[in-house]
Structures are given as C-alpha cells and as structure tokens.
Amino acid sequence: MQHYDLIVIGFGKAGKTLAAKLGSQGKKVAIIEKSDKMYGGTCINIGCIPTKTLIVAAERGDDFSTAMATKNQVTDRLRNKNLAAFSAHADVYTAQARFISNKIIEISAANGERKQLEGEIILINTGAVSVQLPIEGLATSKNVFDSTGIQQLSEQPKRLGIIGGGNIGLEFAGLYARLGSEVRVFDPNPRILMREEEKFSALAQEYMSQQKVNFELNSRVQKVFNRGEQVVVQTEEAEFTFDALLYATGRKPNTADLGLENTEIKLTHRGAIEVNEFCESSVKNVFAAGDVNGGLQFTYVSLDDFRIISNYLQGKTDYSLKQRQNVPYTLFMDPPFSRVGLNEDEAKKAGINYASKEIPLAAMPRAHVNGDLRGLFKVLVDPESKRILGATLFGAESAELINLITLAMNCDIPYTRLQSQIFTHPTMAENFNDLFAI
Numbered sequence: 001m002q003h004y005d006l007i008v009i010g011f012g013k014a015g016k017t018l019a020a021k022l023g024s025q026g027k028k029v030a031i032i033e034k035s036d037k038m039y040g041g042t043c044i045n046i047g048c049i050p051t052k053t054l055i056v057a058a059e060r061g062d063d064f065s066t067a068m069a070t071k072n073q074v075t076d077r078l079r080n081k082n083l084a085a086f087s088a089h090a091d092v093y094t095a096q097a098r099f100i101s102n103k104i105i106e107i108s109a110a111n112g113e114r115k116q117l118e119g120e121i122i123l124i125n126t127g128a129v130s131v132q133l134p135i136e137g138l139a140t141s142k143n144v145f146d147s148t149g150i151q152q153l154s155e156q157p158k159r160l161g162i163i164g165g166g167n168i169g170l171e172f173a174g175l176y177a178r179l180g181s182e183v184r185v186f187d188p189n190p191r192i193l194m195r196e197e198e199k200f201s202a203l204a205q206e207y208m209s210q211q212k213v214n215f216e217l218n219s220r221v222q223k224v225f226n227r228g229e230q231v232v233v234q235t236e237e238a239e240f241t242f243d244a245l246l247y248a249t250g251r252k253p254n255t256a257d258l259g260l261e262n263t264e265i266k267l268t269h270r271g272a273i274e275v276n277e278f279c280e281s282s283v284k285n286v287f288a289a290g291d292v293n294g295g296l297q298f299t300y301v302s303l304d305d306f307r308i309i310s311n312y313l314q315g316k317t318d319y320s321l322k323q324r325q326n327v328p329y330t331l332f333m334d335p336p337f338s339r340v341g342l343n344e345d346e347a348k349k350a351g352i353n354y355a356s357k358e359i360p361l362a363a364m365p366r367a368h369v370n371g372d373l374r375g376l377f378k379v380l381v382d383p384e385s386k387r388i389l390g391a392t393l394f395g396a397e398s399a400e401l402i403n404l405i406t407l408a409m410n411c412d413i414p415y416t417r418l419q420s421q422i423f424t425h426p427t428m429a430e431n432f433n434d435l436f437a438i
C-alpha cells in the first residue's frame with residue numbers, strides 16, 4: 001500500500017490548492033480525480049468558466065457554434081494547464097476513490113486497475129451534483145439535460161425549456177436567449193430571485209422579458225415526455241414543447257459511492273459531510289471542503305475552505321468558518337446582479353436599525369457613457385456605528401464593484417469614508433460618493 005502525507009479526493013478548488021501548497025513543501029501528495037475531463041474541477045470544466053465564456057461570446061455576437069468552440073478551447077486549455085501544474089506537486093490518479101476505512105482509500109481506474117492508498121491527512125473535495133427532482137419522465141426522456149449536458153449540445157435548440165429559475169437557470173436563459181433560442185423558464189415561486197427584494201426581482205424579470213425570456217412562475221412541472229425528438233413539459237395549466245430541456249433545481253453534495261459507510265465520517269441531515277469550524281470531519285485529519293461540506297456553493301468559498309484548513313494544519317486557529325465574514329455573490333445575467341450582506345427585507349425582519357439609499361443607473365454618468373441605463377444600486381448602513389450593512393447592486397460592472405463594498409465591510413471602513421473617497425471618472429465606482437451620502 002502506498003502512503004501519502006496528503007490524499008485529495010476530487011480535483012476541486014480547495015483540494016488542488018492544498019495539494020500544491022503541501023507538495024511544494026516537499027510533502028508526498030496524491031490527487032484522485034475520477035474523470036479525465038475534470039482535471040481542475042467543476043469551475044474550470046463545467047461550471048463558472050465555460051458558462052461565463054459562453055455568455056461573453058454571445059454578448060460579443062458570436063453564433064452558437066463559434067461560442068461553443070471558444071468555450072471548448074478555453075476549458076481544454078485550463079484543464080491541461082491544471083493537470084500539468086498539479087502533476088508537478090502531486091501524483092495525479094485518474095480513478096474513482098472510495099474509503100475502505102477511516103484512512104485507507106481504494107482507487108479504481110477505468111481500465112479496472114485497483115490500488116489502495118493510505119493518507120495521513122485526507123481532504124474530501126468531491127463537489128456537488130445536479131438534483132434531479134422526481135418529476136415523471138424527467139430521468140427517462142430524451143433531450144433532457146442538466147447544466148453539464150446542456151454545455152455539450154452539438155446543435156442549438158430553437159426552443160429551450162428550463163426547469164428552475166435560480167442561478168444556473170437564469171444564466172442559461174440569458175445565454176440561449178441572446179443566441180437566438182426561444183426560452184421559457186418554469187419555477188414554482190411567484191417571482192424570480194426570491195431571496196432578493198421584490199423591486200429587484202421585478203426589474204430582473206422585466207429585463208429578461210425584454211431579452212425574450214418567457215416565464216411560467218407559480219407553476220409546477222408535472223410531467224415530461226417526448227413527442228418524437230421533442231420534449232413536452234406538462235404543468236397544471238398547459239403543455240409546452242421544446243427541442244431541449246434543462247433542469248437546474250439545485251445541486252447536492254456529492255457523497256454517493258465514497259464508501260463513507262466504511263468510516264466514522266458523519267453526514268448532516270442534508271447529506272453533506274459534517275465538519276467542524278476548521279472543515280474537519282468527525283474523523284481526525286479527514287477534512288471536507290467546497291460544495292461537499294454543505295456550505296455556499298461558490299468557487300471562492302471552496303478556496304476559503306482551503307485557507308481555513310491550511311492554517312489549521314499549521315497550528316493556526318485564528319481563522320475558521322466562524323470568522324468568515326460577508327460572502328458576496330453575482331448572478332451573471334444581463335445586467336449582472338450582485339449582493340453582499342443584508343437587504344432591506346432582512347434588516348427589517350431582524351429588527352436592525354438601518355438607513356438606506358438607492359440610485360438608478362440612469363442617474364450615473366458612466367451608465368450614459370456605456371449606453372446602458374438599466375439597473376439600480378442600493379445600500380444599507382447603520383447610522384450609529386457607520387458600518388455598511390449590505391449592498392444590492394444590479395447593473396453594469398456590479399460583479400466587480402461588489403468586491404469593493406465587501407472589502408469596506410470586512411475592514412470596518414465607515415460608509416462615510418466612501419462618500420468622500422476620490423474615485424476615477426467616469427466610472428461606476430464614483431457613484432459610491434452619492435450612494436453613501438445618506
């Protein structure tokens with residue numbers, strides 16, 4: 001049996017970063033990745049990077065096949081780069097990993113070869129998989145895809161149905177609408193962006209409708225079936241016919257087939273690997289990072305899990321999940337929607353004393369330069385402590401700007417400082433002078 005200082009299961013963000021760090025310090029490290037199409041993990045191959053590459057290509061005016069070809073070039077390049085870079089620090093096994101006991105892992109390659117590895121430290125970084133709801137016909141009908149399958153189409157669907165109006169559903173809706181497909185999104189909620197203030201939901205829906213995305217809200221899909229090559233979606237009210245159907249109703253921690261029943265590693269009631277504040281599982285020196293530990297499903301959260309584990313392994317306990325501060329997010333629709341901290345509904349519900357201000361993009365000089373007046377920026381502050389409580393930025397460049405506000409929040413910079421900060425002109429950031437003049 002081969003012994004390693006660190007075994008990483010899954011080529012995710014946290015795992016590869018820890019592998020590189022310990023490998024460069026001379027530790028003996030193994031990374032086990034089950035698919036040769038997944039070196040570098042979800043983000044690079046089937047997540048953030050390909051989807052945003054497709055969106056940018058479509059915005060540039062590329063057609064479906066050019067956009068897909070560009071996406072494939074980018075992911076191939078990054079996958080190969082990842083394999084080469086991490087092979088320098090670790091033994092990379094292309095094989096399925098399964099626990100035999102708390103510290104022993106059996107790996108099975110596609111050619112049937114099996115091997116056992118023992119790890120002093122083990123990091124489970126196996127990500128998440130698409131939830132497939134038990135809707136009649138969803139699993140068995142042709143031309144039905146999850147977010148991975150929909151990225152491999154060889155022909156553009158003229159009509160695309162999407163079950164789920166969340167992050168993945170809305171990003172693909174915007175993408176395919178821009179490419180010229182007729183898109184319809186089904187969601188049981190009365191509005192999209194349910195976690196956001198109603199006025200932002202309404203604006204988002206208005207902009208998407210202008211982009212010819214249709215919505216079936218308050219609507220439950222009851223059945224999916226084929227009529228020839230077409231996919232028919234049946235709701236309580238009507239039937240809709242598509243060339244392809246995407247389901248995007250959440251992603252769940254990927255713990256299946258890991259052999260956890262052979263270990264003392266515990267799962268949460270939601271099926272994630274249970275971890276303490278240092279991302280350590282119920283077995284000492286077995287850690288779980290990224291989507292598989294049930295935290296927020298973002299690449300940058302997986303990277304932050306790495307920070308926590310790496311510090312902990314060096315004996316530093318000053319940063320843990322408990323200390324993690326505000327985590328921003330961006331939904332890459334057109335225009336992008338970004339948020340950090342509280343919105344007004346949440347502040348009210350929590351009984352927090354706040355003051356707020358909002359400015360439409362139409363009042364911002366840079367928006368006129370850009371020729372895009374869509375959107376609204378809103379911030380919440382604590383009038384007493386002068387701390388920023390949250391920001392919802394819906395409009396051009398919000399994906400970048402939200403990080404500036406997150407930094408100010410995490411560094412306790414009072415909002416009054418942003419009122420008087422010198423910003424370059426004409427930029428979107430300069431509007432913080434007015435936005436924080438509360």
Ligand SMILES: Cc1cc2nc3c(=O)[nH]c(=O)nc-3n(C[C@H](O)[C@H](O)[C@H](O)COP(=O)(O)OP(=O)(O)OC[C@H]3O[C@@H](n4cnc5c(N)ncnc54)[C@H](O)[C@@H]3O)c2cc1C
Pocket residue numbers: 009010011012013014015032033034035038039040041042043046047048049051095096097098125126127128147168254257258289290291292296297298299300302
């Ligand atoms: C379509 C889509 C778009 C997204 N867009 C964004 C975005 O814009 N921004 C953002 O921050 N996040 C985005 N996300 C989420 C983000 O991709 C994930 O949160 C992140 O990649 C999770 O990383 P991870 O470290 O948990 O592991 P992953 O990167 O998911 O890696 C897990 C790896 O483990 C492998 N594996 C699984 N089981 C085994 C096993 N038993 N043995 C060996 N290997 C195994 C898998 O093949 C996979 O390569 C998106 C996700 C999707 C699906």
Ligand SMILES: NC(=O)c1ccc[n+]([C@@H]2O[C@H](COP(=O)([O-])OP(=O)(O)OC[C@H]3O[C@@H](n4cnc5c(N)ncnc54)[C@H](O)[C@@H]3O)[C@@H](O)[C@H]2O)c1
Pocket residue numbers: 133163164165166167168169171186187188189220221248249250251296297298329330331332
């Ligand atoms: N820009 C980004 O950062 C980005 C982009 C894509 C994905 N992601 C990550 O991936 C995760 C998974 O994305 P997702 O879109 O699958 O999940 P999600 O949780 O964002 O959205 C799921 C959607 O499915 C809907 N839904 C639930 N039951 C349904 C039903 N029976 N019929 C129709 N719709 C139903 C929900 O109302 C919700 O709108 C996200 O939570 C996010 O963390 C991030």
